[in-house]
Amino acid sequence: MKCPYCHHTDTQVIETRVSEDGSAMRRRRRCSACDKRFTTYERTELMMPVIVKKNGSRTEYESGKLRASFMLALRKRPVSAEAIDSAIMHVEEKLLSSGEREVMSVYLGELVMRELKKLDKIAYIRFASVYKSFKDISEFAEAIEEIKN
Known part of the structure; x- marks a missing residue:
């Protein structure tokens, strides 16, 4: 995952939780280059026919x-x-x-x-x-x- 601050590609997942409504995974990440933290969400992508x-x-x-x-x-x-x-x-x-x-x-x-x-x-x-x-x-x-x- 690319850091939104310095665009470095090496980030670590610090914490993973299920979102409040249960529809996504919430991940706290830390950039190994600039040491800033950010949150990403992982959701299911459903493709209608x-x-x-x-x-x-x-x-x-x-x-x-x-x-x-x-x-x-x-x-x-x-x-x-x-x-x-x-x-x-x-x-x-x-x-x-x-x-x-x-x-x-x-x-x-x-x-x-x-x-x-x-x-x-x-x-x-x-x-x-x-x-x-x-x-x-x-x-x-x-x-x-x-x-x-």
Whole structure:
């Protein structure tokens, strides 16, 4: 680790602790050249998979887009912010645990639908109507029948 003061590359770890929230390792270091001390943090870097759209184009995963989709489907519905956060977390965990570098947008849509179905049936129908591009009322009826069973 390079010293931030003198840029010498020989530093020693004096103390190692887990951060308060448990998400990082905190290390106190001492530079052997200038004898100054500094702190470094070691965190896990999680790489979300790239999303492959239906037309074959690829885009970076954006948690903001996922949240916006949930919020639009759940607009004016009696669902708590904690429940929404939990559902988003479940979707992101599934994406990470897939171990894939790329996932199809269809898979992401199915994950969202699964979580919305658990949260709120109306939100599920709202999302499904756009996601599955319902053409007529019979497709709405099929989706509603699916929820009933």
